[in-house]
Amino acid sequence: MQIISFHPKLPSSRQRLAGLGEAMRRHRAWIIGLQWLVVLAYAILLIGPAMLPVPDETAHVFTNLTVFAQFAFWGIWWPFVLLSMVLLGRVWCGVLCPEGALTEFASRWSLNRPIPRWLRWGGWPFVAFAGTTIYGQLISVYQYPKAVLVVLGGSTIAAVIMGLLYAREKRVWCRYMCPVNGVFGLLAKLAPLHFRADEAAWKASLGTRTPAVNCAPLLPLRTLDSASDCHSCGRCSGHRNAIQLEGRLPNSEILGQGRQDANLWQSLLLIFGMIGLAMGAFEWSASPWLIHTKQYLAEWLIERDILWPFNDSAPWWLLTHYPELNDSFSWLDGAVLLGYMLGNMLVLGGIVTGLLMLATRILGAGRTVFHHLALSLVPLAGCGLFVGLTATTVTLLKAEHVPLFWVSPTRAILLATATLWTLYLGWRICSQYSNTLTRCTLAWLCLTLACGVIDLGWITWFWLW
Numbered sequence: 001m002q003i004i005s006f007h008p009k010l011p012s013s014r015q016r017l018a019g020l021g022e023a024m025r026r027h028r029a030w031i032i033g034l035q036w037l038v039v040l041a042y043a044i045l046l047i048g049p050a051m052l053p054v055p056d057e058t059a060h061v062f063t064n065l066t067v068f069a070q071f072a073f074w075g076i077w078w079p080f081v082l083l084s085m086v087l088l089g090r091v092w093c094g095v096l097c098p099e100g101a102l103t104e105f106a107s108r109w110s111l112n113r114p115i116p117r118w119l120r121w122g123g124w125p126f127v128a129f130a131g132t133t134i135y136g137q138l139i140s141v142y143q144y145p146k147a148v149l150v151v152l153g154g155s156t157i158a159a160v161i162m163g164l165l166y167a168r169e170k171r172v173w174c175r176y177m178c179p180v181n182g183v184f185g186l187l188a189k190l191a192p193l194h195f196r197a198d199e200a201a202w203k204a205s206l207g208t209r210t211p212a213v214n215c216a217p218l219l220p221l222r223t224l225d226s227a228s229d230c231h232s233c234g235r236c237s238g239h240r241n242a243i244q245l246e247g248r249l250p251n252s253e254i255l256g257q258g259r260q261d262a263n264l265w266q267s268l269l270l271i272f273g274m275i276g277l278a279m280g281a282f283e284w285s286a287s288p289w290l291i292h293t294k295q296y297l298a299e300w301l302i303e304r305d306i307l308w309p310f311n312d313s314a315p316w317w318l319l320t321h322y323p324e325l326n327d328s329f330s331w332l333d334g335a336v337l338l339g340y341m342l343g344n345m346l347v348l349g350g351i352v353t354g355l356l357m358l359a360t361r362i363l364g365a366g367r368t369v370f371h372h373l374a375l376s377l378v379p380l381a382g383c384g385l386f387v388g389l390t391a392t393t394v395t396l397l398k399a400e401h402v403p404l405f406w407v408s409p410t411r412a413i414l415l416a417t418a419t420l421w422t423l424y425l426g427w428r429i430c431s432q433y434s435n436t437l438t439r440c441t442l443a444w445l446c447l448t449l450a451c452g453v454i455d456l457g458w459i460t461w462f463w464l465w
């Protein structure tokens, strides 16, 4: 199969990209080898620390496996995987992800059952992301290795089980149930690279015998255009002389395909999950509001002689429970934390939704335009996740006495850039649907206000508390 034969005079940068996609296809064995190396590193970082005693404050990144794993998972791995989605698309999923590799490997021996309807439900990306985020905070996943083992290890076991049940040599887990699938899909919309099928070349190839391609996340190759669901594994590169790795403008998918792709669950994940819930989950430990609420409720309960909520003996897999480190959540702590995260999700998500609805109304448009406009928030939501996750990186670097003078300005620059990016996308989307400049400007001002409210949340956490 010769990938670039249908474009004999491609400019060299296009040729190079197409060649890179081809190299991924040809060197599949190397990719699989790399995946197993990552699986090995993942297993060591996941299981090793859970078998060791919880370290005290004197432990350091390079002298203690638990602190090293904490830094690797939450300080480097997760934030930079998120960043890679925006820079490269879902290469992480197709080339490096240990969970994807394991579920696909297990599915070689799958019972090959058909994928049930409940599994195809569009709400899973939101529900799985919200559930994992909330549960992770309740058991302090950023701090304790047993909590990491339950959250990440539980997800990996579920991925393997799903691989053993449904379809053969596929990634049903990644496509439907992975807790970060929806988030990755949204961020990858901004990627400047994607595998794309050329419709004319595909049609021209009809009638010729072509070996089938195993697209593990089960995508329809003929219409391949979006980077959102494609794992960029490279296996389909050159298929029918029609598919190749290509560059594109980072805004092109949201501006060009946003209306067709937009849907309710995607908007919920973006506005209530990645923005509202995630902010609550990152910032609760610094929030004076949470402390005041807890104090108020504690006094209220004591006055009424209701004392069971102060009991802190819940198991560690339900609520944080490390009495030897003086860190145990009572039922009251758990309830207030849960309420804080859900409250943040509903209040912030509600305000942003209200402002976007107003913008849509001003544009005189319907629900799909609302969802399209919501997609303009992807840069700001993604940046929020990045700066929120790297707060753990910063805490760990502080413990290592690394100078941190650059952190505040870097955060400010990242948030300002992401806000401007969102506003630019918003302006372009508003102008697609408005027939007058006044409507367009008013609708865009609603989006600007929504960005202001989101930024205020980050400013409050990073600079005011």
Ligand code: SF4
Pocket (backbone or CB within 6 Å): 094, 195, 213, 214, 215, 216, 217, 218, 219, 221, 224, 229, 230, 231, 232, 233, 234, 235, 236, 237
């Ligand atoms: S469409 Fe499927 S086979 Fe092709 S690169 Fe994407 S995930 Fe791989």
